[in-house]
Amino acid sequence: MKIVVVYESMYGNTHLIADAIGKGLQEAGDVVVMPVDGADAAVLEGADLVVVGGPTHAHGMTRESTRKSAVEAAEKPDSDLVLDPDAEGEGLRDWFDDLGKLATHAAAFDTRMDGPVSFTGRASKGIAHRLTKHGCTLIDEPQSFLVTKDNHLETDEEQHALTWGSDLAESLQRLVTH
Ligand SMILES: Cc1cc2nc3c(=O)[nH]c(=O)nc-3n(C[C@H](O)[C@H](O)[C@H](O)COP(=O)(O)O)c2cc1C
Numbered sequence: 001m002k003i004v005v006v007y008e009s010m011y012g013n014t015h016l017i018a019d020a021i022g023k024g025l026q027e028a029g030d031v032v033v034m035p036v037d038g039a040d041a042a043v044l045e046g047a048d049l050v051v052v053g054g055p056t057h058a059h060g061m062t063r064e065s066t067r068k069s070a071v072e073a074a075e076k077p078d079s080d081l082v083l084d085p086d087a088e089g090e091g092l093r094d095w096f097d098d099l100g101k102l103a104t105h106a107a108a109f110d111t112r113m114d115g116p117v118s119f120t121g122r123a124s125k126g127i128a129h130r131l132t133k134h135g136c137t138l139i140d141e142p143q144s145f146l147v148t149k150d151n152h153l154e155t156d157e158e159q160h161a162l163t164w165g166s167d168l169a170e171s172l173q174r175l176v177t178h
Pocket of ligand 1: 008009010011012013014015054055056057058059060066067069070073111112113114119120121147151
């Protein structure tokens with residue numbers, strides 16, 4: 001089966017989570033993990049599952065203004081944040097705007113601060129909504145992976161992502177073979 005994991009990431013955390021989800025998914029087929037910039041129609045063509053994730057900014061998916069603030073924060077002299085190679089490319093909102101019909105299985109994830117969701121918000125809600133609008137069938141609930149207040153992944157979140165990827169692989173195999 002063909003599986004594509006699409007991620008947006010400013011500081012690399014969502015990128016690491018996307019890679020770990022991709023590893024977990026390998027038991028179901030061939031997996032491509034791509035930043036939004038590279039995930040064009042040719043990459044998505046014929047995918048049996050598309051998994052899409054990004055960071056939570058201002059309670060939801062990133063916007064141009066929040067992406068700019070994120071870059072500025074990383075460029076401060078006392079910052080230990082490193083911009084992901086594709087951080088200054090396009091965000092998920094633009095990617096969805098350019099996306100045509102995508103009638104396949106899908107799942108949504110985000111990274112966000114640790115805390116009650118009513119306080120932090122979660123980008124995966126908007127991602128899941130858009131995937132459905134574009135014709136996808138979600139095969140699991142949107143999933144969040146947590147970062148510290150200093151924007152570093154919490155312990156065990158990569159393992160959590162690997163396990164979720166593996167759970168998605170099982171769900172997909174069940175759906176496709178029944
Ligand atoms: C401008 C900005 C706004 C943010 N707003 C939120 C927020 O509303 N809720 C939250 O949980 N985290 C928020 N965060 C933290 C991000 O979710 C965190 O930086 C992100 O998950 C890290 O993923 P990345 O390394 O892939 O960019 C914000 C971060 C930035 C830079």
